Amino acid sequence: MSAFENRSWDSLPDAISSSVKTLNHALNDDAQWQAFIRTDAISEPVIFGIRSSAIDDAVLVTVGPGSSTVVSCGSSSRCDFVLVAEPSHWEEFFSAHPRAPYTSFVGIQVGPSFHGEGPQEIMFLHTAGSDSRQYHAVMNDPTMRRKCKMIAFDLPAHGRSFPGENHIPGNYTNTEDAYVGAVREMVKVLKLNKPIICGASMAGQVCIAVAIRAEEVGAGGTIPLQACDYLAMERHFDDKSPFINQSLFNPNWIYGVMAPSAPLANKKLIWHLYSGQAYGIFHGDLDFYLGGFDARSRLSQIDVKKCPVYFLTGEFDWGTTPDMSHATAVKIKGAEFKRMHGLGHFPATENPSIFVCNFPF
Numbered sequence: 001m002s003a004f005e006n007r008s009w010d011s012l013p014d015a016i017s018s019s020v021k022t023l024n025h026a027l028n029d030d031a032q033w034q035a036f037i038r039t040d041a042i043s044e045p046v047i048f049g050i051r052s053s054a055i056d057d058a059v060l061v062t063v064g065p066g067s068s069t070v071v072s073c074g075s076s077s078r079c080d081f082v083l084v085a086e087p088s089h090w091e092e093f094f095s096a097h098p099r100a101p102y103t104s105f106v107g108i109q110v111g112p113s114f115h116g117e118g119p120q121e122i123m124f125l126h127t128a129g130s131d132s133r134q135y136h137a138v139m140n141d142p143t144m145r146r147k148c149k150m151i152a153f154d155l156p157a158h159g160r161s162f163p164g165e166n167h168i169p170g171n172y173t174n175t176e177d178a179y180v181g182a183v184r185e186m187v188k189v190l191k192l193n194k195p196i197i198c199g200a201s202m203a204g205q206v207c208i209a210v211a212i213r214a215e216e217v218g219a220g221g222t223i224p225l226q227a228c229d230y231l232a233m234e235r236h237f238d239d240k241s242p243f244i245n246q247s248l249f250n251p252n253w254i255y256g257v258m259a260p261s262a263p264l265a266n267k268k269l270i271w272h273l274y275s276g277q278a279y280g281i282f283h284g285d286l287d288f289y290l291g292g293f294d295a296r297s298r299l300s301q302i303d304v305k306k307c308p309v310y311f312l313t314g315e316f317d318w319g320t321t322p323d324m325s326h327a328t329a330v331k332i333k334g335a336e337f338k339r340m341h342g343l344g345h346f347p348a349t350e351n352p353s354i355f356v357c358n359f360p361f
Contacts, residue, residue, distance in 0.1 A: 009087035010054035013073040016094060020059055024071040027061070035171030035280070038067050041241030048081035052090055058082060063242075115139035116150045120361065121192050121220075124152040125183070125199030125206065127346065128174075128289050129239075129250060129282025130273045131159025137352035144356055151195070153186055155179070157281055170240070172284035176293055179206045184217045194220025201226050201320065201345060202289040207309075208328070212298050214307035221308040223360070226317050226345050228324040229295040229331065240283040247275045250282050257345035259316040270349050295328075304334035310360045311335065314343030314350070336360070 009015045027033045042065055051058035058076040063069055076082045085093070113132060116139065124135040132152035139150045157163035157172055183197060183206065197210045197219050204227025211222045238244050239253070251274035258267055274282070302309060309332055313325035322339040329337035340347055340358045347355045 009091045010052055011057045012050060012052045012055075012090055013057050013059050015052075015090065016059070020071060020073065023059075023061075024069060027069045027071070031168050031171070033069070034067055035168045036242070037063050037069065038171075039237045039240050039242075041237035041243060046081075046242065047079050048083075049076050049079040050083045050085075051076050052087045053084050054087050113139065113152050114150070116145040116148045118145065118147040118149055120148045121195035122148050122150050123183070123186065123192070123195045123197050124150060124348070125197065125203035126152070126154065126158065127200050128202035128285030129158075129277050130270075131155075131161075131277070133159065133273060134270075134346065134349045138348045138356060141352060141356050144359075147361065151186075151190060151192070155182055157278060159277075163278075169278060170280040172278075172280050174202070174285045174288040174292070176206070176209050176288065179288060180209050180213055180217060183210060183219075187218045192218070194218065196221040196223060198223035199225060200347060202285050204320070205231070205289060205293045205295075208295050208299075208302075209293065211302045211307050211309050211332075212295060214303075219307055221310070223310050223312060224325070225312050225347055226314060226320045226325070227311065227328070228320050229299060229328040230293070231290060231320060231324075233290045233319070235286070235290060237283070239286070240280050246279065246282070250277075251275045254345070257317050257319050258350050259314060259342055259344035261342055262344065262350035266350050266352075270346050273349075299328070299331045300333075302332050302335070304332065309335040311337040312340055312347070312358055313337070314340045314345060314347045316342075316344035319345060 013020060042063060045062050045064040047060055047062045049058035049060045056075050056077070057073060058079065060072045060074050060078065061069065062072070124132065124138070126132050126134050131154040135152045138144055139152065144150065154161040157167060187195060197207050199207055204224040207222040207224035208227055208229060210217050210219050238249050239246055251271040254274055255267070255271060258270065311325045311329045313320065313322040315322055326337045329335045338358060340355070342354050343350055
């Protein structure tokens with residue numbers, strides 16, 4: 001029997017009064033709650049509440065800067081956001097056996113794609129906050145299919161790949177060890193033989209890390225796209241904020257780093273991919289890309305005889321410019337660099353036919 005049975009649900013604070021008393025402590029100890037409110041986007045207190053449609057009395061939750069939470073009761077007129085439901089709906093929601101289904105993730109399932117019959121194995125890595133659909137056209141290009149056996153996979157919690165059972169939505173972050181580890185394990189599981197690792201932006205940075213750690217990964221070469229040895233950029237939290245719809249913000253934010261000449265259909269595809277990822281995934285990937293990766297003191301460890309490095313950078317990318325990529329390439333003895341005309345930050349998706357023509361083989 002539910003502790004909430006045999007009571008009036010006209011006043012929600014009264015109906016769940018015993019739980020309200022312990023809610024503040026519970027929220028401050030709840031990892032999921034903390035993951036959502038741990039954001040610099042909350043610069044002043046935000047109040048949201050839940051109440052019955054019968055009476056204005058509401059349970060109020062105030063979230064302040066520094067991940068602070070205060071639970072109280074009062075008028076919903078004080079709220080920035082309020083959730084209202086019929087008394088009978090709240091009764092059903094809080095019942096011992098509510099009808100609504102609940103789900104959870106179990107394990108990690110990573111979805112790879114394979115295309116081509118050529119002799120050269122190449123693994124494509126997607127950009128921050130996106131997934132491997134970026135390479136759909138490249139992996140179906142007749143020339144690439146003839147020359148290469150192509151593999152692309154979604155990082156855990158991206159695209160078709162499930163997060164792990166310990167994943168807390170909103171708490172995701174990416175690091176060099178985690179990213180290189182994912183590439184290493186995919187190379188091992190798929191039994192690849194010295195594949196070339198290629199990726200743009202965040203994935204371009206990890207291509208540099210893979211070149212440094214080539215023996216560990218089992219890589220036979222890397223093609224960093226839109227990459228440099230270190231990228232420092234001021235972080236913001238508009239991509240992880242309770243005030244802003246990230247499904248709109250994220251794709252609009254990255255739209256400007258594409259080449260203006262890219263076909264509109266391809267721009268829309270990139271917009272769609274960036275609109276479709278889970279909460280906090282893009283922000284967590286940028287933990288690695290924007291300042292989290294630093295190879296400046298390690299470039300001398302790259303042996304291009306064992307792992308050749310060929311930088312390709314689109315000319316319209318103002319985030320990682322061709323000059324930045326070239327400056328990194330010249331620090332690696334034997335590395336090569338090419339500026340790609342007519343392309344921006346997402347070269348493989350913006351204009352696949354132009355991108356393929358720039359490949360070094």
